[in-house]
Amino acid sequence: MEVYALVGPSGTGKSHRAVNLAHQIDAQAIIDDGLLIQGNRILAGKSAKQQPTRISAIRSALFMDDRQAEIMKESLGELDLNRLLVLGTSIGMVERIASRLGLPLPCRIIKIEEVASEKEIRKAKYLRTCYSKHVIPAPTLEVKKSFPNTLVDPLKVFMRKKGGASGRKDWLEQSMVRPTFTYNGRLTIANSALSAIAGYAATSVKGVRSAGKIGVVVEHEGLVTVDVSPVIFFGLNLPEVAIQIQRKIKQSVEDMTGLQVKSVNVQVKGLSFDHIATEATS
Known part of the structure; x- marks a missing residue:
């Protein structure tokens, strides 16, 4: 398996661009904030965005819990992937995730600046800072099922269809959530x-x-x-x-x-x- 890494500081839009990048490099699955995502499904993991504190969110993203790491290893083994895209805030974080999951070290490091403009990164940071909005590269309904009682907004991401006619575009849905640790993201349904x-x-x-x-x-x-x-x-x-x-x-x-x-x-x-x-x- 080849492991590719997308790295950049928190809130710079990595998750927002993960699906498009995975499509470009032919990665069959994504690991993002503790989740294993393939296509329109969350296959395994416990999202860091669902944790009650920032410390527990970091531990979840790094698969520090042995049981969580074992479940992820089993799920990856069942998929038999050729390429995997792993997201992290630094090269060190991605290498630590790879070590915890028994994966090879990344064969290529892609920085967020390579796939997003300075203006797009500023906008992503603004949304994170002012509205506590985090993106999960999976459809809204799939995220709602994994994140019961969480505020989830749909976000459509357009991308050029690989091998398609010139000018044609396809789109995939992503979800924006407010994590529990922001203290304003929980939604109670009576x-x-x-x-x-x-x-x-x-x-x-x-x-x-x-x-x-x-x-x-x-x-x-x-x-x-x-x-x-x-x-x-x-x-x-x-x-x-x-x-x-x-x-x-x-x-x-x-x-x-x-x-x-x-x-x-x-x-x-x-x-x-x-x-x-x-x-x-x-």
Whole structure:
């Protein structure tokens, strides 16, 4: 495996340019702030941006935790990569990451100044200093699932499609987050809001008269369990309607909040004959 390194001071826009650079050098995966990212997926790792303090963020980025390092080694071994891009604030940091993960030393060091202009670096530093915005080179929904209850904003990055027609461009989505250690990045989603989303999703299913009582439990890892007791119109296939309710609630909650739905438990509590009465009088 060949290891390439992108180095530059914190806040200079390394993560923002990581996907584009990886595309240019044909690197199949990226290690950035404790995460292993390939394409549109976060494959392994615990992000430094998710840590409660700056010290713990540094330890996470350097894979100082033995268990974290072993998990990353296993994931890298399963991928069988030809090239890997590792991001760091210095050559020393990248070499330390390589040592912790049993990787070869970088065959090429790319400085942030080689891929970003002075103006772009200044802008990146401004966003970091004034708004505490950090970029993760992965799609918004993927980051939300890994970062439950974290503020995440989408960012589209345009790049010229390799081997494509002249002038054509492709784009990849990245995510901007506010880390926990900035003290203003956590977002709490009230259970009442989750219940409202689940209720709306349930009643949007054909054959559901009302959502009934809804219970929501959010575990520490951001996993959500939803209990719903709908009233369904008489004469319908109850198992089929219940399955549609489960799917609709899961999709709506995950798409709107980024939390991961562990289970949706549907217990039909009543049948409605309203449609029969309406047909009889019409």
